Amino acid sequence: MLNGDVTGGAVMREQLHDRGQEQDREGRGLLRIGLAEVYNPSMVPTLNPGDQLVVRYGAAVRAGDVVLLRHPFRQDLLIVKRAVERRDGGWWVMGDNPYVENDSREFGVVPDELVVARVWVRLRPLPGQRSVAGMLSWAVSAVRPVRAPRSGRSLLGRRGGLAERSASRRLRAR
Template sequence: MVPTLNPGDHLVVQYGAPVRPGDIVLMRHPFRQDLLIVKRAVERREGGWWVLGDNPYVENDSREFGTVPDEFVVARAVVRLRRPPRAGQRSAVALLSWAASAVRPVLRSSPRSSFAR
């Protein structure tokens, strides 16, 4: 989900929330239901949601596994929490920069604007 989410980011999610195009969702992987993944819901299609990652070079999304059934969508992301700077990067400037951007709402984007097709 880079650039929207980075490795180590945490999400606050709302279970059972209605999903609309452009939302970031937590879902069960269609081929491994024990694995939870994060994708952007792009559009409703027959049979469920078409989901894509925000990184156009990674195809672990509906381009690979097709439409995702509604029951596989577990929750909608509400807030992103950035991970704090590592021990060697904890200068006052780094901590202030982190604090200013650590908690951000996960905004819905236009489903087509986030993806290079």
């Protein structure tokens, strides 16, 4: 197995099988699953630094899915973003955090061959506090599927609305 340190956007460390093993597993039709860890806040509030991700290699991607991809300018880096929409040449991807712009606004459309996997499940890290109530609370919310939004509206339009609401809530909370 190879370990790849990744930077930029929601940065992750992921274990990858070498190409020969991947092709062999694909030929046999085995389910290809991997783990990755989030290091940066570009996908907050959906994903937080420290979250572990279960990813499915080769899974079909639809608009709204959270995906693991190779950074278009540094293909040795893996990043996680939301696939917003299909465009000529690939996917327009964006982070859920409106204050981090390491996404298609910076590097444009991402070709299909750079999309590595679809995020299937998010696993929260264990809390430092080990009280019974704290552990029960963690257990209830630790494993959560990562799904596309259910709204029929455009993800691009929805994103702006969420960012504006989040900012106004933060301002009111101060």
